[in-house]
Amino acid sequence: MGKENIGLTLKVWRQKNEADKGHFETYKLSEVSTHASFLEMIDVLNEQLIVEGKDPVAFDHDCREGICGMCSMYINGRAHGPQSATTTCQLHMRHFNDGETITIEPWRAAPFPVIKDLTVDRSAFDQIMAAGGYVSVNTGNAPDGNAMPIPKEDADEAFNAAACIGCGACVAACKNASAMLFVSAKVSQYALLPQGQPERKERVLKMVAKMDELGFGNCTNTGACEAECPKGISITNIARLNREFLSASLTPGH
Amino acid sequence: MKLDAKIPAGALPEKWTKYRSTVRLVSPANKRKIDIIVVGTGLAGASAAASLAELGYKVKAFCFQDSPRRAHSIAAQGGINAAKNYQNDGDSVFRLFYDTIKGGDYRAREANVHRLAEVSGSIIDQCVAQGVPFAREYGGLLDNRSFGGTQVSRTFYARGQTGQQLLLGAYSALSRQIEKGQVEMFSRHEMVEVVMVDGKARGIIARDLVSGKLERHSGHAVVIASGGYGNVFYLSTNAMGSNVTAAWKAHKQGALFGNPCFTQIHPTCLPQTGEYQSKLTLMSESLRNDGRVWVPKTKEDAKAIQEGRKKASDIAEADRDYYLERKYPAFGNLVPRDVASRAAKEACDEGRGVAPTGLAVFLDFRDAINRLGKDVISARYGNLFEMYDKITGDNPYETPMKIYPAVHYTMGGLWVDYNLMTTVPGLYAIGEANFSDHGANRLGASALMQGLADGYFVLPYTIGDYLADEIGTGKISTDGDAFVQAEQIVTERQKRLMGIKGKQSVESFHRRLGKIMWEYCGMARNEEGLTKARDMIRALRDEFWSDVRIPGTMEEFNPELDKAGRVADFLELGELMVIDALVRKESCGGHFRLESQTPEGEAKRDDDNFAFVSAWEFNGLEGDPILHQENLEFEAVKLTQRSYK
Amino acid sequence: MNNLTTLLKSSIGRKLMMALTGLFLVLFLLIHLIGNLQLLIPDGGEAFNIYAHTMGNNPLIQIVSKLNFLFIILHVIYSIWLSRLNKAARPIGYAGKPAQATSTLSSRNMGILGTLILAFLLVHLKGFWYEFKTGADIMMVTYGTETIPDVFPVVATAYSNVWYAAFYVIMMGVVGFHLYHGFQSAFQTLGLGYNKYKKLIQTAGTLFAILVPALFALIPIVMYIQNA
Structure with a gap:
């Protein structure tokens, strides 16, 4: 077992709607529990953004137990992140290191247009x-x-x-x-x-x-x-x- | 209002057959002229939409997810019951009926449950024909297992993904009708209001979640198949989006809500690890077939484990308390869900829990591995062990699992009659969204059965009884006053939410509501706690409406606004659940009133005073809801106190 | 609907064209290798000259040779078409680069490898095939009763240049990588990459991708050493 809490830099794709060009935005998170799931880490980010009066990151998710197929993040160059045979919702933060920069993008394909941020159709x-x-x-x-x-x-x-x-x-x-x-x-x-x-x-x-x-x-x-x-x-x-x-x-x- | 369950006359085993042959029909030519709205595309919704479309009705189906295939039925693991008696072990329709009534602690309607058992076999046939890959034996025939402590093997399964395979089957049938143009599918749409015309449900207002636009949809009947409301507890095994909104809007338009306090707490879920926790994950109940549940005998040992000074393996055999085996020697680790859950809570309340939070018990496979070998255990539970490892980082082959109960299913729901129609004409509720078949406690592998029974084999027949009078209605215009007003009400409500511009996130309110519900309306309830909870929920609701912060605008993709609407409804439902729990002064099924227990601390049912369904009528948020009672009469079964000693 | 049109218009049809033309070229490569290996027979080039002459005059071989050019062109045209379609399927690429690859280097770079091979092919054709046909200073040589062109010195001279020989060796590496993915991929496209065949195809493909280019590469190496 490594550290209980880690600090992270997130590079997240932000795109207001399908027509928008989109860009990366960088966020810092401190004290992320390694027991949290990846989506719970994004929840924490969103909670922070809402309290700061900013727009939270839109992402698809539902069952959070790896079966509904709704979550869809391209994390550090890999679909559903670094752990194989795992959906984003079941990926846990213990697979990341303190101080790491994580790049998060939507699925990219012409037949999957972006609806907003990380949400695609x-x-x-x-x-x-x-x-x-x-x-x-x-x-x-x-x-x-x-x-x-x-x-x-x-x-x-x-x-x-x-x-x-x-x-x-x-x-x-x-x-x-x-x-x-x-x-x-x-x-x-x-x-x-x-x-x-x-x-x-x-x-x-x-x-x-x-x-x-x-x-x-x-x-x-x-x-x-x-x-x-x-x-x-x-x-x-x-x-x-x-x-x-x-x-x-x-x-x-x- | 007088409740009429419209149970057909005749002997119990013949009611359905007779009724089905005499219920009014709608001719094929007329079916074409009738629109039916189905809200939700889980097992019940998808199967109903597909079957109704096959019959020739024009169907509009709605789901808030990005695809109908994502409905939370997909997450059901264990299996689906059916009285096929393929194993020649003496199963029958009556036995399945009896087990379901008894398991529900005698708070379900006999006629509905019997019908459920009758059609259970056809469900399996239908699913097999659709290409659902059920588990099979080497001879090529369907395999069954015993589930949830029943004495016969009647559970059909598809590895640990039965719900997924059944839902994909129903989704494929739905897809076929979409292609044919019989079903118009509206994904990423949320129903936000029922439209009433002359006392009948005539349509809905839906929000296109992508554009934020409100849409009016009309239909000759509206079917609510939006699932359960377990997310009122914030932490549950439900999906993040599971909500009560469709059912709650129906309730506020006049549909009575049945037994809202009956919630099922599942004993084998992964414990909470921190404040950030967004949901709880269920581990299949089948684990209890081989796993032994225990906590340390002493608080000192438990404390040492909580603080990380000791491991499970440091506790000697003599210092372990296999409390289920001790208390319930006949059933041991296989006692029903409610009993197992409560026992875990008791152990943890005594300070003998084993996680850092003190809220977990061990589920230990050491003895099973020693007895059967690692290979056998791996063949049985390999995928579950992997999932546990993935989530917790612990290897269950080496160290016991830590589990804790979590909210899993809600037996309560919209009150429906034998036709599955609510008290609002033309408004139906099927699947988990209704209250109908599970009484105070649902048996394992019965949720999938009920969802598909309602959708494939019950509603398509019973809906004709109402629609036979609608053949002359013609196309319903969405330009009428009722639609205009309903849309206006929704717009106003959304504007009000957006206009609060407070400081706290929707999620934070939801989390606080969940804590109140879990603490006072969870595994054990008493008058004092429930009374307090009611005030707390009201206060929280006021705070929500004055201090919630929703970013963005109404006219765009705005998941925070969607969530706010759902939490606002949960804040109203929560109060009703508490009121219902207060009124039901007995303990039964998932509802344990501390005031009603035997000297040994077991649940004590009160059939003399509470053998009824509580059906609540909405009476404004300031007023008290009005209780209607549907008295339950039992002809075929004798009421007995459950005992698992 | 017309089945064949459906097939050819479909994505799988396009892939089928790549697979079939590719497999033909694989076969050609094998035959080409057998012929070329005769360069290594220490007989002053006799076997090779006879082989080259036979190849140049047999009508069946001539037809196959034309087909070969056609298939090369088709293989190239289809690859360009597919690449364009594939680019259109993902107009915006990813910024994140994986720390750990989830596919082979070969499979991800077939286009680049193929382009290199095409460039090599042009140099190769110009240096040998075109020279053999039109070279002004090619002498005639008599074996027994037959007098045929003596093309062996063209090869020997070319490979006596260290850079030229090295270029060939390197390009055979490129061919190897292309084959490593192409061989298996063709069978997968034909629908044969399953059950017991899967392993067999993989093994055969890997061996082919190593052995054939290695033997091809051996020729310039040996000839360079011989001439040095």
Whole structure:
């Protein structure tokens, strides 16, 4: 265990709205508890700013337990900060040193425009999901849950892909701002399960088309997305997405 | 006002089947002409919005988060109950019904709970069909586990992320309807008022959180699915944005609020470490299957641990008090949530807590690791241990976890009848936002079940009963006086908030409210404390309205203003909770009145005087709320005092 | 909709073009290496001269050679197109630089590596391919009954210059880095980077990226030493 309290210099991206150019602002914080989470540290900063009559830093956050996918900060050059497999909300200040300067930026990608400061609009992900990220089954239409056994291996692998929290760290970390990891996770989940089969080809074509239309970059297989994904989604899913897409576009009638 | 729960006639097991076959319908051609507003996109809201849209209604769905997928249902870990009896261990609809009624300490409505148990199986089928990756056995069939001390294995799960997977399933169904144009989705929108026309809910005023603009939306019915109000305690396992605003606005427009004091305190959460703490993190209840809860026998040892002079491993076996095993030999560490929470509080009140704050107990896996090996423990709880390590920096394989109870779920909520309609015609409440199914205490893995039951399989049927009369209404204009006035009221309220220009942040008021609630309306309550709390909350509310500082303007993205609106509502709700707790002079479920306990210090229920639902009518902030009682009648179960000795 | 058009218009289609042209070039590199290694046979250049002559006159090889140029051009055009799209996907870059890398140096710098290789290719073509075809002072040499151009001295002379030889060696390093990412990446794009193949492709790709450029680099080194 290091020190209980540390002092920090924060370089925070401030941008009034989408149209504003934006700039970095520097803040000093003293006596930050190393037990606090990163977002709690920002809370402390904001409390200080409000009392001083200044505008607090706007940032997205909600569950603060690493599952809702809302928090989204690019910290010292890394999506969700220096600790791997961790969302910003679960990153704790014990991973920083006394006197350190921390640079905090929003996710940067054309399809994720800045709303204010560190808050970005990720509705592009919802649009990709709406394009085909579902099984078309109306409520009440389902056969018995055990009517169709699914090999445990397939179920487990589908789960690994389904663990995606849609935070967008993959896009933020990718040097090309590609959304392939996000799309591949959903496509994989359904490609691996029998329930996903009827719409398998149509789904991948539609989701990729929407992804492209929204202006995400092209995947160059650097693997940065996988390294920064807080849920450890593997780029094996991207290989599967490529395969699914190639096979779907080479199948006549689709 | 006379409360009519509209429970259908007939024997309990047949009520729902019969009712479903006779409830009025709306034809497909007419459904197209009907707009339904759904506020909230958690399990209840998303499943309802999707199912209603599939039926042909035009749906407008609202959520304050940036995406419907982020609703806090996503954080549920443990699982979802269903009376499938896949394990052949004797489970049945009746048993699930009975366990839920008993677990709720006999303060829930039988007919609703029975219906919940009846539809539980269909939920699993539906989710599997959506591609929800539930845990499976090697034979490829669905796996179950026993949860929260039940005697059958009826809990379906998806690792420790069941809520996430179920919500993503509902979100996918919702997304499909959005693509089809059946659902219009409004993310980053907060409902700030219910619009009433001729005594019926006819729409809402919503704030576009990005632009700050107020919007009018009309509908033939409004469904509140905005979740629970645990954040009134400031520190809870809820998400930061979870709030009571939608439900509270409904309440102020005439919807009665049921059992507001029934809150669930979850025993296995991470303790608070400092003033900066913004929320508490839940560790799955399943940990109690293998972990042993203890504190040192003596205050001296506890003090030494608090001050860092001793470690857990320095305390000899003979000097440890495994208090749950000692007090409740039959159930041991698996006693229900409320009992485990209270026992932890007692131990800490005696000065035997183990964190620097004195507010924590040990959850120790040493014996389980010795007995089963590290690999088995890792397979069972690996991800939870990692999460604990990540947050606290301690390794639970080597040193016991420190846990403390935290507010987790609110059983209370808007009072609804059998149709899930509030006392305001056309205004519905589903999921955690209503009071309906969990009585005074919710069983583990039942919240997900209720949310999805309401959204997928109950509301889509029952809403027809009301909407059948609305087919001739036609499009509801948002230019009418009611909409104009409602918008004006919201504007005035926001202007007033912005105009205070005081010195203290919204957060600081919220934190202070939370402390009052936790201290006087938390795990143990008494008349003196509650009376004091009521005055304190009123004073704090006055202070808030005269000294809060909200930066920025109304016409922009302003999270501080959003938060101020929510805290203002919590400051009103808090008082109602205290009043409700004062009136209920018995101990039951999550509500423990110090005046009502057995000689051994256990909760004492009073069925003669309190076998009713408290449904509160808003009566202005200066006046006292008016209590209505829905008497609970039990046909199928016999009331017994819970005992876990 | 037309499937092939959909494919070619899509981001994955663009990547597919990079992968397929890249893999062709990988194959070409291997064949090129086998031919070049004959420079090291101590026979006064006979094997190499025969190889060069065969290559220059076989109609099938000529077609492949044209394809090779086409694929190089396509590879370059697509890479420029992709780079522009990728730049547009992130108009404002980050200020923060990571203390610890989350991807390989190769993968992040394929564009720069590729540009260097293209520059090298131009020098290379000018120095050898163009010389072989048009060089004024190329003598003829007779092996058995056949008289063919004696191109071996062109190479030998070039590599006797220490700077020229060093340039080749360094550029082979660049090729190695490009291949290190490109090889695996192509298979990933083709959708094969999964399960058991993933490891195999990684190992093969790493070996290829080390061995092939190393053997290429060996040629100028050996020839320089021989001439020195």
